[in-house]
Amino acid sequence: MKKKLIVTRRKAIISGLTAMGGLLLPGCKSKELPPTYGNILRMGDNLTYVAHRALLPGQALVKEYDPRDISSFPATGTFNPGDSSWKYYSEEWDKLHKNDFADWRLSVEGLVAKPLQLSLKDLMGLPAQKQITRHSCEEGWTAIAEWTGVRLGDVLKAAGILPKARFVNYYAFDGFTDSLDMLDAFHPQTILAYGMNGKNLPVPHGAPIRMRVETQIGYKSVKYLKRIVVTDEFDDFGENGAILNGWAWYNGI
Template sequence: MKQPNRMLRRAFIKGMASSAGVMLAGCSQTDPPTYGHVLRMGDLLTYKAHRLLLPAQALAREYDYADISSVPAIGTTNPSGHKEHGATYERLLANRFTDWRLPVEGSVTRPRAFSLDELKRLPSRTQITRHTCEEGWSAIAQWTGVPLRSVLESAGIRSTARFVQFYAYDGWVDGIDMLDALHPQTILAYGMNGRELPISHGAPLRARVETQLGYKSTKFLRRIVVTDNFDDHGARGFIQNGWSWYAGI
């Protein structure tokens, strides 16, 4: 009775060890760095497992108009006070964002900047989805915007591009991989519940990444950069601040 148990166990341990080896060997500039931190290794395992096991680009549930709920605004609710970009934001806000431009640059063939009107002229998408905050609460709202995919394609995505980085007026910097960036529900939203996006929810433009936790849906977009390699954004990024970069959980 003992012998087969032992063999099964050995096979199990060997399997665990070799998959760990594959994981380590797989680390490159195209994966979130772990800096030897065991928690970040766990985050990387979750990210890799999701990308390996989950069908790509499955749509998050969309709800009915009557399901729309109250939505708290947290984090930055107005970037005017930000020491680096606050004054610029205040000036743009005073002009109702007519002077606001969104540069899309990096690993694209035709880097350019979009005005809010230009974005609104692109084919739009409206979706009623659940915002799942990492804190544990959730809310349902209707978002209207332009699919990130259309914006990236109009700037010409290079074949080497792997990530999309978001820079915001409140100093927030973050990124998503190309799989999420090209997801049909990943939009740059300028409308919420049929109205202009309120300031507290990220005016004039915010990302909606419906397959990840709320903190990946960067508000107050200032600039978009397409990159070939992973960018952890150094001391300002999530990873070096002790948070998981991937939040599909």
């Protein structure tokens, strides 16, 4: 009697694991997943990504806070791309900064019907969104700030995104680069922020524009944005990208 039960249980384990594998299949079109390079850590990252996309409601909103919750906020990584002694110095950004970003343009290109060159004024002309949210750094610290900006989704719609688009790549003046899938790119709280705590976005926090991806860990919210490229294929960005430096691409966790 007992022996029989054990066999049944073992079968149940196997069918359970098979079912889990089946869960992964819908996300396994290789083009839509970041490459793993045979690295088991990247496979784990992809498992988390696929599981989040399969199990979590698509575009749930993150918690928003009260103005009195606004906290001190460390500026890490690059906090002044105009510092010529810094390894991520950008002469181009420095020149634009000296002219108060009057000549700064955000280029929106790739798989779009109408490539755009948006000035700060153009962006501020689009419907503004304010949100007081928590920044969660992979290091373990958190901070709360009020961000003002335009939805990335609105900008992408204005450019007329093409149906086969799968990823939105973004490039910064300090050399950082990253990408989002369409779900996070069109998340209602994913914004191109030009304001922080009621003022223009300060230099240490990414002036003139930074990405805010509230559903992921801080380093997806790249500062000092320069260019947005819509693509249909995953780009690892070589040595400038996260995954070849050993960091996860998806960071909802």
